[in-house]
Amino acid sequence: MKNVLTDRMLDFIAASPCSYFAAANAAWRLDEAGFTRLLESQPWKLTPGGRYYTMRGGSSLIAFTLPKTGLPGFIITASHTDSPAFKLKQNPHLPGKAYVRLNTEKYGGMLFSSWFDRPLEIAGRVLVRTVEGGIAQRLVELPECPVVIPNVAIHMNRTANDGAKLLANIDLPPIFAPGGAEASALALAAEAAGAAEADVLGHDLLLCNRQPGTYLGAGAPWIGSPRLDDLECAFACLEGFLSAPESASAQVCCLFDNEEVGSQTRQGAASTLLRDVLRRVCEGLGMGEADYCRAVAASFLLSADNAHALHPNHPEYADGENCPVMNGGVVVKFNAAQHYTTDGVSAALLESVCRDERIPTQVYANRSDLPGGSTLGNIALTQVSLHSADVGLAQLAMHSAFETAGADDPAHLVSLSRALYARTLRQSDHGGWTFQA
Ligand code: CO
Numbered sequence: 488m489k490n491v492l493t494d495r496m497l498d499f500i501a502a503s504p505c506s507y508f509a510a511a512n513a514a515w516r517l518d519e520a521g522f523t524r525l526l527e528s529q530p531w532k533l534t535p536g537g538r539y540y541t542m543r544g545g546s547s548l549i550a551f552t553l554p555k556t557g558l559p560g561f562i563i564t565a566s567h568t569d570s571p572a573f574k575l576k577q578n579p580h581l582p583g584k585a586y587v588r589l590n591t592e593k594y595g596g597m598l599f600s601s602w603f604d605r606p607l608e609i610a611g612r613v614l615v616r617t618v619e620g621g622i623a624q625r626l627v628e629l630p631e632c633p634v635v636i637p638n639v640a641i642h643m644n645r646t647a648n649d650g651a652k653l654l655a656n657i658d659l660p661p662i663f664a665p666g667g668a669e670a671s672a673l674a675l676a677a678e679a680a681g682a683a684e685a686d687v688l689g690h691d692l693l694l695c696n697r698q699p700g701t702y703l704g705a706g707a708p709w710i711g712s713p714r715l716d717d718l719e720c721a722f723a724c725l726e727g728f729l730s731a732p733e734s735a736s737a738q739v740c741c742l743f744d745n746e747e748v749g750s751q752t753r754q755g756a757a758s759t760l761l762r763d764v765l766r767r768v769c770e771g772l773g774m775g776e777a778d779y780c781r782a783v784a785a786s787f788l789l790s791a792d793n794a795h796a797l798h799p800n801h802p803e804y805a806d807g808e809n810c811p812v813m814n815g816g817v818v819v820k821f822n823a824a825q826h827y828t829t830d831g832v833s834a835a836l837l838e839s840v841c842r843d844e845r846i847p848t849q850v851y852a853n854r855s856d857l858p859g860g861s862t863l864g865n866i867a868l869t870q871v872s873l874h875s876a877d878v879g880l881a882q883l884a885m886h887s888a889f890e891t892a893g894a895d896d897p898a899h900l901v902s903l904s905r906a907l908y909a910r911t912l913r914q915s916d917h918g919g920w921t922f923q924a
Pocket residue numbers: 567716717746792793
């Protein structure tokens with residue numbers, strides 16, 4: 488049902504049309520909370536009890552809070568800032584007699600049909616030459632100039648409802664201006680950045696659905712919004728991080744870009760970003776290499792990315808016994824091929840916390856003949872090897888321009904995130920593990 492936390496999450500998503508804005512909005516919240524921003528290219532002066540964050544690529548962010556004494560291990564959450572969208576090419580116009588269209592390619596695997604016939608906003612960043620001759624990043628959005636990808640009328644394509652094959656180069660360029668018009672998307676982006684078009688040296692601009700989130704259904708049990716995958720988890724993990732009590736562990740909140748294109752980028756989960764931050768934290772606190780290994784071995788990572796809820800019209804796609812529902816609580820994901828990081832040990836650790844804190848959980852596994860999706864946890868673990876579990880919140884229509892999820896679920900992930908941050912992972916001399924509150 489309607490609640491203040493979910494309202495705030497929908498506001499966060501509405502203010503974050505793409506990964507650059509999501510990371511900037513997270514950074515703004517951290518600034519407000521008194522965190523110190525660190526640049527990767529400069530030395531870090533860290534003090535016990537300090538609160539810091541750093542960004543890479545303008546779209547990934549890691550925030551961390553240090554314990555007042557010692558560093559037994561790291562408690563980490565990871566989610567992603569990006570969502571599928573269309574990205575403008577360097578020469579972004581397709582001139583024509585009747586229309587100027589935009590030349591785009593797809594970023595991530597979206598459900599094409601959901602992107603037709605709705606206003607799409609151009610948003611992202613431009614890199615502009617400064618007066619001093621340097622280069623500065625400016626976030627831009629063009630709310631005055633929404634574009635649209637028009638469907639073909641049913642009268643002209645009678646088989647449109649029989650399952651159409653859609654091609655990104657033929658069917659999906661949006662119309663931008665009438666044919667012969669002088670309009671330039673880059674000139675408008677430059678103007679929005681307060682720069683001359685000639686001073687725009689680079690750009691990353693996407694088409695984003697700016698439809699605001701809303702409650703759905705009788706009694707408002709559900710929410711509909713663009714980008715619930717994965718800004719719902721990103722918001723909930725950050726919220727848990729910012730409201731967590733002091734802990735003996737270092738608390739780390741990771742927001743990674745580029746999950747939707749496989750994470751293998753400079754700032755993605757497959758990059759060295761997390762490892763570099765953890766190493767620099769240890770070094771900054773005067774710890775050696777062996778201390779780093781010891782701390783990582785006693786660490787836990789919660790990989791949070793949304794999960795598929797039981798579909799009302801197509802329940803046959805789900806495993807009947809391992810399928811979550813919206814508002815059923817935090818979904819713990821399992822996969823024998825290890826695309827999800829949850830194993831017996833991490834599932835047990837997570838379950839112990841959820842029982843203590845009365846956080847409802849449910850489980851997800853793919854129907855056994857379907858490959859399912861991928862996420863960022865197992866990719867991050869190739870750089871830093873630690874205990875990890877995959878979770879998410881149940882949603883419908885993943886990668887649609889407008890997705891549906893449970894209105895009560897964000898609170899459950901905030902509770903889990905906060906509960907984990909309050910704990911420290913300890914190993915007994917016999918090898919067993921406890922999450923100490
Ligand atoms: Co996702």
